[in-house]
Amino acid sequence: MRIGYFQFTPRFGEVSQNLDRVVETLAQAEADLVVLPELCASGYQFVSQQEAIALSEPVPDGPTTQRLIALAKKRRMVIVAGLPERAGVACYNSAVIVGPSGFIGCYRKTHLFFEETLFFTPGDTGFQVWDIGPAKIGAMICFDWYYPEAARTLALKGADIICHPSNLILPNCPDSMPVRCLENRVFAVTANRTGSEARSGKDQLTFIGNSEVVAPRGTILHRAPRDQEELYIVEIDPADARNKALTPYNDLLRDRRESLYR
Numbered sequence: 001m002r003i004g005y006f007q008f009t010p011r012f013g014e015v016s017q018n019l020d021r022v023v024e025t026l027a028q029a030e031a032d033l034v035v036l037p038e039l040c041a042s043g044y045q046f047v048s049q050q051e052a053i054a055l056s057e058p059v060p061d062g063p064t065t066q067r068l069i070a071l072a073k074k075r076r077m078v079i080v081a082g083l084p085e086r087a088g089v090a091c092y093n094s095a096v097i098v099g100p101s102g103f104i105g106c107y108r109k110t111h112l113f114f115e116e117t118l119f120f121t122p123g124d125t126g127f128q129v130w131d132i133g134p135a136k137i138g139a140m141i142c143f144d145w146y147y148p149e150a151a152r153t154l155a156l157k158g159a160d161i162i163c164h165p166s167n168l169i170l171p172n173c174p175d176s177m178p179v180r181c182l183e184n185r186v187f188a189v190t191a192n193r194t195g196s197e198a199r200s201g202k203d204q205l206t207f208i209g210n211s212e213v214v215a216p217r218g219t220i221l222h223r224a225p226r227d228q229e230e231l232y233i234v235e236i237d238p239a240d241a242r243n244k245a246l247t248p249y250n251d252l253l254r255d256r257r258e259s260l261y262r
C-alpha cells in the first residue's frame with residue numbers, strides 16, 4: 001500500500017487556490033492514501049468567529065469536500081484533509097475522509113489548541129476507524145497527539161494507520177509520534193504545513209513542517225524538511241500493524257490491565 005502526505009503552505013482565505021495546489025500536486029501522486037494538513041483549505045489563524053463561519057462549509061455537501069471527492073475518484077486514492085466545517089450554528093475543526101467511492105467520513109477535532117478554542121466547537125465525533133480495503137485508517141488532528149488516549153483509542157478500534165492532519169507550532173510532535181506508533185504498533189502519517197501567518201496584528205505563528213510517516217516499531221520512514229513543500233509517498237505493508245505480539249509472552253493490547261488504569 002502506498003501512503004504519504006502533501007506538506008504545503010495554504011494561503012489564508014484562498015480556498016479555491018489552496019485546492020488548486022492540492023489538485024495539481026496529487027495529479028502526480030501514485031498513492032492509495034494521501035494525508036493533507038489541518039485546515040488546509042482555509043488557512044489557520046482566524047481572527048473572529050465571523051471569519052470562521054464565513055470560511056466553514058457543510059460536510060459532505062460543501063464545495064471543498066465535493067472537490068476532494070472528485071479528485072479522489074479521478075486519482076483512485078483515499079484523501080484525508082482538514083477544513084473548517086459548519087454544522088448548524090457550530091464550526092468544527094474537521095478532517096474529511098474521501099475515496100474512489102465518494103465520501104467516507106468526517107472527524108471533528110477533539111482537543112482544540114490555543115485560540116482555536118475561541119472559534120471552534122470541541123469535536124463530538126470521537127475517534128473513528130474506517131476500513132478502506134487495504135487497511136483500516138483512523139483520524140486525529142494535530143494537538144490530539146498530546147493526548148495518548150487518542151492514538152490508543154484508534155489502535156483499540158483496529159486502526160492500522162493513523163492519519164494526522166496538522167498545523168504544528170510547538171516543536172515536540174515529530175519526535176513524539178514514533179512513541180505513539182511504538183506504544184500502539186500502528187503506522188502514522190502526520191501531514192503538517194509550512195510557512196507562517198500573522199493576521200490582523202496577531203503574533204506570528206510559524207508552522208514547523210517536519211511531516212512524517214512512522215512505522216509500527218517507531219521507525220521514521222521519512223521526515224519532511226521544516227520549511228519546504230513536499231509530496232512524499234512510501235510503500236508499506238499494513239499487516240505490520242496487525243501483529244501486536246511483543247514477545248511470546250506479551251501482547252501489546254491484549255495485556256492491558258484496564259481495571260488498574262483509573
Ligand code: ACM
Pocket residue numbers: 038112113141142143144166167168169170
Ligand atoms: C494544533 O493543534 N494546530 C497545534
